[in-house]
Each structure stands twice: as structure tokens, then as C-alpha cells.
Amino acid sequence: MSGDGYGMHDRDFLIPPMPPAPPPAPPPAPADGARAVAVAVLNLGGLGLGYAFVRRRGLMLLCWIATAALLLVALPADPDGVPVFALVVYVVFLAAVAAHGARVGLRARPVWPGRAPLALVVGLALLAVPAGGVVLYDDARDEAVQQMLLDRLERADRLVARSGEQAFGVGKDGYSEALDLYENLSADHPGSRAAERVPARMKTFYSTVGATYAQGDHCGAVQPLTYLRTVPKNMPSTDLGELADWPDERLATSLYECGAKGLTAGGSAWTSNFDDLLTTFPKSEQAAKVEPAVGAAVTRAAKDIQGDDPCTAVDRLRSLGSQIDDLPGEEAGIEDGLTKNVRQANANADSGTYLCGVDQYQDGEFEAARTTMNEFVKANKNNKNRARAQKIAIAAEIAQTVPAAGKRLPTTRTGGSISVTVQNDSPDDITVLYTGPVTGSFTLKACGSCTTYSLSDTLSPSFEPCSSGRNYPERTISLPPGTTYFLHKPNGASSSSPASDTAKLQSGYIYTECAYATQTLGTGL
Numbered sequence: 001m002s003g004d005g006y007g008m009h010d011r012d013f014l015i016p017p018m019p020p021a022p023p024p025a026p027p028p029a030p031a032d033g034a035r036a037v038a039v040a041v042l043n044l045g046g047l048g049l050g051y052a053f054v055r056r057r058g059l060m061l062l063c064w065i066a067t068a069a070l071l072l073v074a075l076p077a078d079p080d081g082v083p084v085f086a087l088v089v090y091v092v093f094l095a096a097v098a099a100h101g102a103r104v105g106l107r108a109r110p111v112w113p114g115r116a117p118l119a120l121v122v123g124l125a126l127l128a129v130p131a132g133g134v135v136l137y138d139d140a141r142d143e144a145v146q147q148m149l150l151d152r153l154e155r156a157d158r159l160v161a162r163s164g165e166q167a168f169g170v171g172k173d174g175y176s177e178a179l180d181l182y183e184n185l186s187a188d189h190p191g192s193r194a195a196e197r198v199p200a201r202m203k204t205f206y207s208t209v210g211a212t213y214a215q216g217d218h219c220g221a222v223q224p225l226t227y228l229r230t231v232p233k234n235m236p237s238t239d240l241g242e243l244a245d246w247p248d249e250r251l252a253t254s255l256y257e258c259g260a261k262g263l264t265a266g267g268s269a270w271t272s273n274f275d276d277l278l279t280t281f282p283k284s285e286q287a288a289k290v291e292p293a294v295g296a297a298v299t300r301a302a303k304d305i306q307g308d309d310p311c312t313a314v315d316r317l318r319s320l321g322s323q324i325d326d327l328p329g330e331e332a333g334i335e336d337g338l339t340k341n342v343r344q345a346n347a348n349a350d351s352g353t354y355l356c357g358v359d360q361y362q363d364g365e366f367e368a369a370r371t372t373m374n375e376f377v378k379a380n381k382n383n384k385n386r387a388r389a390q391k392i393a394i395a396a397e398i399a400q401t402v403p404a405a406g407k408r409l410p411t412t413r414t415g416g417s418i419s420v421t422v423q424n425d426s427p428d429d430i431t432v433l434y435t436g437p438v439t440g441s442f443t444l445k446a447c448g449s450c451t452t453y454s455l456s457d458t459l460s461p462s463f464e465p466c467s468s469g470r471n472y473p474e475r476t477i478s479l480p481p482g483t484t485y486f487l488h489k490p491n492g493a494s495s496s497s498p499a500s501d502t503a504k505l506q507s508g509y510i511y512t513e514c515a516y517a518t519q520t521l522g523t524g525l
Helices: 032-046 048-051 057-072 084-105 116-126 128-164 168-188 191-208 218-228 241-265 269-280 290-304 311-325 335-362 366-379 386-401 455-459
Strands: 418-425 430-435 440-444 474-479 482-490 498-505 510-517 523-524
Touching: 048 057, 057 084, 128 168, 128 191, 128 430, 168 218, 191 218, 218 241, 241 269, 241 290, 290 311, 290 335, 311 418, 335 366, 335 386, 366 386, 366 455, 386 430, 386 440, 386 482, 418 440, 418 498, 430 474, 430 510, 440 474, 482 510, 498 510
Parallel strands: 418 510
Antiparallel strands: 418 474, 430 440, 430 482, 482 498, 510 523
């Protein structure tokens, strides 16, 4: 064809041939129960070898991943073992792949046709691998437990060592915590390597707690040794052997030595040591030493009465008597000896009270001297110093008002050459005390017709008591020359106050002393 315009040209087209059809899939293998069982057993090994046997590589990889995950959870071996949840999940997984493998293997063609029985034998043999792994894991877990227990043992050892560097009161909690760890090892893990080492550790424990005794600090050793005696009760599962009695002798010695030291030093702390000794170890050699020790203390205190501070010695003796009396000596067989010491202490204290009063008087402690001497007079009816003690008590009472009266210690001297008459121009019964070369006292009845003088009466130039011609109650005494101090004090519930007078007596004169009542009890000579 020609001409203008578009034209067409005939061409031949080749059509590519169709690809050949794929060969038909091989027909399923005939059902084979042995093969199904072999695949299931191979899968139970956890590596998916059953899937490999029937050409299921993806499922085999899945088994590898699951087993690897379990190993990551289980290793390294832990004392607590594999978490239960992980084990349950893995067992369920193995059961599932075994069941699935059996279903797949029933008709799947194996890699090695006709070898199902051999695969089954191999699968059964390979089951020994996870079984052996379980055994090895249990061994590893047991070792982990042993190491954990050894770590606990080491922790307890560290607690003991650290507490041993501290005062017992501070380290006690650490010791108790260590004991709990040791006892736990013995009670809950008796066959462990750590438990087997506990007895040796307990020897170290005892020597550490009782170190103060080994250092010679008996007072400091009492508390820790007492604590050690409680250990057997707190560790019933631990065989302590000779350690159970280890503290007894040491504690008895510490109680005695600490008590004896305190007894020598004074105070009262020693009584608790001796009390504990006599109660806890009454038949011990140390308990037998208590009676001689307190007897020696009484003797020392009695000697101190003759020293510079007799009052302190008297107080010491009275304290000793009371403290010794409280000691439980009956079970120890020293009750009679202790009673004798109590009597000796009290007797020495009673006799020493006189010297105490003298010392107080000479030191100007007149109120204390008066009290002490009055106590002595009351407690010692037959003592040779009783009469002079009465004189000193009188002088001390006067010296409380007139200190000059206490410059010299009174004697038991009586009488004199100078006559002194004392009259009572007051409405009160009075006691007249006097001291000087002679010391004494007497009482005068009240003047029934007398009254209390007003202050203005006493200020009058013509005031002169005991001069109205009344029959005044009176008493005449004989005194030697010298200065005599008088004190007139009302008896009973009178509101009048004591009054004093100082008289310088000379031979050849007769003296009259008059007591009268004003706002204070007056006196005149």
C-alpha cells in the first residue's frame, strides 16, 4: 500500500512457550507409627531433632530458641534453682513439640527413609543428654547452695570480728546476729560444709566475747561472760561441747574479783557482784571467799574510826552492816559468818559515833555534833563515853547560839567553889544549859504568877527582873571560876525563843542568874 497518510505494516509475533508444569508433589508417605514415635522422642530432647528428621528446619530452630532461653534463665546455677514458671512453660513446650512432631512424623517423609527404628533408638539415647544435664545442674545448684551457706558463715565471722573491736554493750547486737546465723546453719543445714565449721567458729566466738577476762578486766568481763552463759539455750542445735561450761569458772572469778575491788573502794556496786556470785555459784571456791572479804572490809573501816575522818568511817560501817545483811549466804554456807560481820560492823559504828561527834564539834559543826552525840547517848546505855557525850551535846547546843562556847571540848568535871543561883521569872518551864569549866543542864518550873515582859519594859532604866519579891522557882549550882556560857530555853510549845548569857565568874562572889520572858526569852545576871 502506498500514498500519503498513515499506513500499516504486517509483522509476525512469536508467542513464548508456556513453562512446563511442575512435577506433581510426591504422595504422602504411608502412615508410619514408628516414625511418629521417633519424631516425638527426638523432639523431647529439646533440640528439635525430630523436626530435622522430617525436614522441618524452621520448627527445629524454634526448639533451639526455646532451649536456649531456658539455659539463659537456669545458668549459672542458683541456690533457688530454676524458676517454677520457666520449668512449667518449658515442659509444656516439650510436650507440645513432641505431640506435634508425632502428628507431623506420622506421614512426613524422613531424611533417611526406612530408618525410623534407628531414629527412635537414637532419640531414646539422646534423652540421656537432658537427663544428665538435670543431674549436673542439681550438682551445680548444690554447690551454689554450699557457697551461699559459706558466705553466711563468713558474714557471721565478720560480725564477730567487728563486734570484738567494740565495747560489749555496743557490739552485743552483732554477736547476737552472728549467733542466729551460726544456729541457722547448724539447725537448717546440718550436713553442709558451713555447718561442719560452726563448732570451730564458736571457739573463736567465745574467746572474742570473753576477751576482757583474758585481759584481766574482771569488772568489764562480767557482762559478756554472763551473756555467754545464755548461748547454749539460744543454740539448741549446735553441739558446743566443753564451751557450754566455758564461762562458768571465769564468771565466778570475775564476780568475786570485781566485787572485792568495789568493796575496797567503797560504794555499793560490789553487793550486786557478790549477790550474783552467791546465787549463781554458791558452792564455788570464789563464793567461799566472800565472808572473809567482807570481814576484812569491816576491820578496815573500824580502824579508820581512829583516823582523820571518823564520821565517814562510821557511815561506812553502817552501810557495810546493812549491805552484808542483805547478802544471800545461806546456800553458800556462810550465813553465820556474815551475821557475825553485821554485828561487828554495827558495834563498831555505835562506838565510833562518839569520835564522830567529837570531830564534828571540834570542826565547829555544832548542830551535827549535837545530833550525833544524842544518838550515841540513846544507843549506848553502858558505854564509858556516854557521860561525856551528854556534856558535848549540851555544849554543842549552847554553841549554836553562842559560838564562843564551843571553843573547847567539854569535860566530865563537876562542881566548883562559886555559887550561882538561877531563877525563873517567866510563865514557861525552862531548861537551863551551861558550859565552861563545867558543863551541865537542869530544868526549872514556870513561875505561875509571872508574865511576859513587854519590849518597853525591858528598855526602861529601872527594869530589873526577878526583883518583885515573888517566890521564883530557882536552883543553885556550884561552878569553878572562869567563863561560863548559859542558855535558857522554854520547854513544850512555848513561842518564846532561847536566850543566852555569858558570865565571867570570880571567886568571892555569889551570882544570881535570872530568866524572864519578853518577845524572846531574856536572861540577866
